[in-house]
Amino acid sequence: MPKEPVPALIVEALARRLGRPVTMAEAGFPHPPSESNSHPGTSTVEDLVDLGRQDVVDPSRRSVIGASLFTVALTIPDWPDVVGRMEAAQTGAAPRIGMPEVHMVTAMTERISELDDQFGGRHARPMAAAFLVSSVAPYLRAEAPENVRKAMMSAASDLCYLTGYMAVDEGLHGLAQRYYLKALELAGASEDHLTYCTTLRGMSVQAVDLGHGRTAMRLADAAAAASPAAGPRMRAFLAGQQAHAAAQTGDHARALTYLREAETSMDKAESRERAFGSYDPAALNYHTSQVRFEMGDMRGAVEAMQQSDKLRYDIYRRTRVKERAILAERQFAVGHLEAACATWSSALNDYPLVQSGRADQRMKKMLSLLRPHVKNQVARTLHERARTIVPAHLRG
Template sequence: MAKAVTNHHLQAVLTEAGYAQARAAFARQVNLRGQAHGLALRYDAASVYWWLRGRRPDDPVPQVIAEVLTRRLGRPVGVDELGFTTGGQLAGLGLTFATDLEDTRTTVADLWRQEVARHDVLSTVPFVAAATADAGWRWHFDPRDPDASHRGGRRVTLSDVDALRACQQQFLDLDRRHGGGRFRAFLAEWLHREVEPMLHGSYTDKVGRQLFAAVAELTGQVAFMSYDIGDHGWAQRHFIQSLRLAKAADHAGFGAHILANMSTQAVYLQQPGEAVRLARAAVDGGRGRAHTSVMARLHTAEACAHAIADDARSCTAALRLAEDATGKTSGTDQPAWAGYFTPAHLAGTAIRCLRDLGRTAEALRWADQALDLGEGSVRTRALHTALIASVYATGSAAEPEHAGQLGHDALDLAGRVRSRRVTDRITDLAQRLAAYRGNPVVDGFLRRARDYVSPAPRG
């Protein structure tokens, strides 16, 4: 399946110039114009394909491209119109765990503003592993912010903060029902319009810490939505700023939760060492300060990290701790932002870990619990259904027909969400079932799955 266009600026000007369906001709003109600059260029239609999908040609080629388009259109076309510079301008934004709270306010506001203005290039923003490690270290060991008050525009009260928390629950529900791709831009636009003025308003230390806690949760929601749709560099920046806001709020349980999410992202990106370090930091940070349901979530993140590190003993120990914490959880005092985590989520983690460790029969014992989900958990049901199907498609005792039937169920659910993680689960299942072509159920699933198969699958 072709990758989606991400450089919509370049696409628009190529369309205007009549090159949208003539990429080879456009590449030839760039090569010819390059000769005037003493360049021996060898671009072709494939080069243009990748420019449209986020790659930036080396200097001075963007200027050469601008000259070709200027001559074609009969009007000046600047390099800044081509969409190549945006990713570079965003590359460093949000990677710093700021010492000063004013810098944090400014950075968070800039992230939301860029989400609104330049959402088409966010998938090209790079992921920088060193920044994640530094943020985790700073969250643990930087001193507490002495004062969270601020003097600015409008007066902010605890009632305003309560309203933010109510909105956050609505966005959390939308994300679970529809996936991160449907409402991320809407959430960022609302944060830019409504919440940014509050951050720069006037509030006491008490209100400020509550405000930072609520904004940390909302920023963490943007981060998770970005992770869900595969914009990992952008997700990383919001995770880091959410962690910084949680630090300012003395919101230790939520900060540990964000570290666990960062570990989960490292698992997705196949960075086992980083995943284990972040998960351990999350567990250490939450111990004695986080609700038991949060601790269960932290231990599941640690189990996943140990599984991809091929440490079966540590993985099993973490799963046992997660199960113990889940059994002790009471919903009466559970933080609202942690309400999504249920025994079904624990079961989903157990299935993936045990599958990856080659213990498929044991993994399937968790299958019923993994699907014991509420009506609103559409994305999780899709993820778990595809995951269980992948277990039935694995090993010497595989049941490919059952896997194919579950695969059809997963595809039905996938049509209701916009989530790269769901797409990747279906891709993984399709790859596992490819060895069983000839089975009518499997063949039917594989035909339907073509529209969902992603170019870079993850389990």
């Protein structure tokens, strides 16, 4: 029997080759108890503590749980399967809690989200994991009125989603999925439709960015189906992701239909939502760019990404670095080398302030693309500048 993480890698290889999900049992491997997602219950808090501790404290285990692995065979619980399923946790030493503790968890989550937006998740995610272990888990075990207990589970779900999102940013896809699944369990237990749908959508984003179009489509559709009464901004948030996933599967007609739906819904939206659940015109233009890119319209993809950059709020520095680098890659692809260099240069201005795995990979790709063109003065100047800023292990 191979040691971890080899069984998961084998299952992933089989699933990709067969074009369908493959379970650990089908491949002849025992299913790790900690990865069972079908029956959320009293183990949720204990699993959360274990996950957070492994993420923060034990680097040797982190290499296993945080492997850059996307397991398409994961069992995603449906809303009816998780709603209300988490039984009251046994009361520990924690005192009785009330709404002030819920508000504190919500405020901490919002602050960590702001740090992620501005500086990337490399430092913010361990803070979130430590907070889950030291404060949130004891609160989930504490005595509380039913309304407070549900509100605390909802707040914990938000934090798990955010922590998973930051793990995706660092390229730790296995770790991200574990946080996402805990977010789904807690959202169902607290009957929090918003966080449940947001988490499914986040899993779809993770899948589509890794090229798993069919899985991304399934997750995006599940998120939309679980939110039948969504307001216009939430509908735009969901439809934009459905459009991207559909385009990646080659269903261009469906992609354009979802994109028009997102545009119509955005026109109706009147207010912004919380930071990590928001969807604004910059995000819509990003999805427009992704759809056009998947359809082979590179110039249209460039135009939409430029519009997205113009509309993006200044607080989203990490996103600005990543998506300006993507814009530059697309300008480069259509033969606009000097325009691409200008865009890369603007991304490089913010890059030293951002600790992000995705930003790192974009800078590494920039250097690789520029290297054959250093005879061009503009490209050479940027290449030389980048080599003084980008860490040595990314320079190639």
